[in-house]
Amino acid sequence: MRALLNLIQIEFCKLRRKKLIWLMLLSAFVMPFFAFLYFRYFGNTGLDPVMFYKWSAFGYTIFIILPFVLGVLSIMLIHDENRYDMLKQLWIVPVSKMGYFFSKFFVVLIYSICFMLITALASVLFSVIPNYVEFEWSSILFLVEKCIEIGVLTAFATLPILATSVSQEGYILPVCVTLIYVFAGIFIVQVNAYFHPLSCILVIIARNGVIPGGLPEINVILALLIICVWGSFSILLANITLARESKVE
Amino acid sequence: MGLLLWAELQKLRRSNIILVNIFATILVAMFVFFSGKTTVYDSHAVGWYMTIALVWSTIFVLPAVIALLGSYMICREEQDDTIKSLRLIPINEAKLTVAKMIVTFIFSILVYLLLFTITFLTEAVLHFSDLSLEVILSFLKMYFLQGIGVFLVVSPIIAIAPYLKKSYWLSLVLAEIYSFAGLFMSMSNISKTFYPITAVFGVSGYYDTTTRDWIYSAIVLLLCGCLSIFLLNGLNHRQKRKKSNEEIV
Numbered sequence: 001m002r003a004l005l006n007l008i009q010i011e012f013c014k015l016r017r018k019k020l021i022w023l024m025l026l027s028a029f030v031m032p033f034f035a036f037l038y039f040r041y042f043g044n045t046g047l048d049p050v051m052f053y054k055w056s057a058f059g060y061t062i063f064i065i066l067p068f069v070l071g072v073l074s075i076m077l078i079h080d081e082n083r084y085d086m087l088k089q090l091w092i093v094p095v096s097k098m099g100y101f102f103s104k105f106f107v108v109l110i111y112s113i114c115f116m117l118i119t120a121l122a123s124v125l126f127s128v129i130p131n132y133v134e135f136e137w138s139s140i141l142f143l144v145e146k147c148i149e150i151g152v153l154t155a156f157a158t159l160p161i162l163a164t165s166v167s168q169e170g171y172i173l174p175v176c177v178t179l180i181y182v183f184a185g186i187f188i189v190q191v192n193a194y195f196h197p198l199s200c201i202l203v204i205i206a207r208n209g210v211i212p213g214g215l216p217e218i219n220v221i222l223a224l225l226i227i228c229v230w231g232s233f234s235i236l237l238a239n240i241t242l243a244r245e246s247k248v249e
Numbered sequence: 250m251g252l253l254l255w256a257e258l259q260k261l262r263r264s265n266i267i268l269v270n271i272f273a274t275i276l277v278a279m280f281v282f283f284s285g286k287t288t289v290y291d292s293h294a295v296g297w298y299m300t301i302a303l304v305w306s307t308i309f310v311l312p313a314v315i316a317l318l319g320s321y322m323i324c325r326e327e328q329d330d331t332i333k334s335l336r337l338i339p340i341n342e343a344k345l346t347v348a349k350m351i352v353t354f355i356f357s358i359l360v361y362l363l364l365f366t367i368t369f370l371t372e373a374v375l376h377f378s379d380l381s382l383e384v385i386l387s388f389l390k391m392y393f394l395q396g397i398g399v400f401l402v403v404s405p406i407i408a409i410a411p412y413l414k415k416s417y418w419l420s421l422v423l424a425e426i427y428s429f430a431g432l433f434m435s436m437s438n439i440s441k442t443f444y445p446i447t448a449v450f451g452v453s454g455y456y457d458t459t460t461r462d463w464i465y466s467a468i469v470l471l472l473c474g475c476l477s478i479f480l481l482n483g484l485n486h487r488q489k490r491k492k493s494n495e496e497i498v
Contacts, residue, residue, distance in 0.1 A: 037433060072422055176272075
């Protein structure tokens with residue numbers, strides 16, 4: 001456990017050199033800004049806060065922005081080490097294969113939560129300052145709670161991309177997989193909400209009917225199970241690939 | 250120039266990027282079909298599939314795929330350190346960049362034509378008797394113009410990639426957010442005409458536009474093309490300066 005914590009600490013130290021990762025956090029402002037434009041265009045004021053948050057944090061942020069950013073982050077974390085041939089040195093130390101994988105995953109998880117907290121902050125700013133919604137602590141706490149949930153779940157939903165990045169030397173295939181994975185999430189939710197991890201996140205956060213216009217039938221256990229199944233397969237794939245790679249090297 | 254184009258095509262043959270992108274386009278077409286068939290759209294209307302596939306692929310996937318190919322081709326010489334060997338030959342770097350942009354341009358058109366072929370064949374299977382030559386030709390024109398237009402609007406992002414050096418990931422994130430923003434820019438007529446991604450739809454004939462708006466949209470696309478020429482020209486000057494400094498040292 002201590003070794004894993006050390007690895008996570010080292011990962012964060014490495015991140016200090018990557019300015020781009022901090023720049024990517026700016027994309028957390030994209031959907032709150034578009035939600036602001038959308039309600040401005042229709043001239044709506046005195047909105048139900050959840051309606052605004054549905055656009056700014058619970059919609060395309062789950063399906064497009066956050067998974068794409070996390071996908072690119074995962075690829076960057078893995079590809080840069082492959083490119084500079086650092087894996088050999090890590091295996092010599094020795095670093096455990098799954099310790100290496102989970103240290104990357106925890107970086108993605110913490111980044112995802114930070115991203116969603118910034119989205120929550122931006123949502124409040126873009127809704128309260130133009131007077132679209134009234135400032136209420138209860139609605140803000142609801143938003144923060146849901147954003148943390150989304151942050152945690154999306155990091156788990158990004159495990160297949162992280163596993164694909166580990167299994168590939170180049171970055172072309174993982175980037176295309178990220179694009180297709182994100183795209184599939186949007187379209188599969190209309191056909192079957194319990195197949196793709198990203199659509200399962202929508203099921204989980206819309207439980208108890210808290211988000212208007214959500215899915216009619218909600219089975220949280222099944223949605224969690226689907227995320228776990230995809231996650232387990234991804235960990236298995238990463239384990240097999242890393243074991244094979246270390247043998248070759 | 251012919252030799253440079255041939256060399257670029259040979260290099261692409263060794264990489265799996267083309268195959269991966271073809272596969273991505275086929276998957277995108279499949280997801281749009283199943284989603285459209287089961288839920289939202291009236292699948293008895295002629296051209297429904299060709300229409301929605303064009304929109305969703307342009308908003309979510311293809312601009313990022315084209316930007317990825319372009320930036321990959323331009324950055325790979327620096328990354329793989331083959332630029333030194335090319336300078337020894339010596340290769341005119343400005344011509345090399347132009348050859349890479351031409352290959353990306355051809356690829357952009359071919360990707361859209363591939364998408365057209367898939368959607369047309371599917372439409373033919375679904376309701377062959379209702380398809381007229383006029384409808385087919387109008388869609389073919391739309392897809393062809395979309396291929397040209399999308400290349401022009403993402404070309405500044407491709408041209409930025411060499412400036413970003415190791416941060417070329419940023420160009421990918423930019424391309425995805427840039428194309429996704431098109432979804433919101435179609436809300437008002439002004440943004441629809443002047444925002445590059447939605448301007449492509451106006452020029453290709455997807456939106457019904459007035460002649461004046463069509464001209465404005467075409468000017469926006471040409472300006473994007475000019476911006477990329479300007480950026481690439483600046484890059485060549487910078488490289489020449491760097492080379493002469495090295496010679497002085």
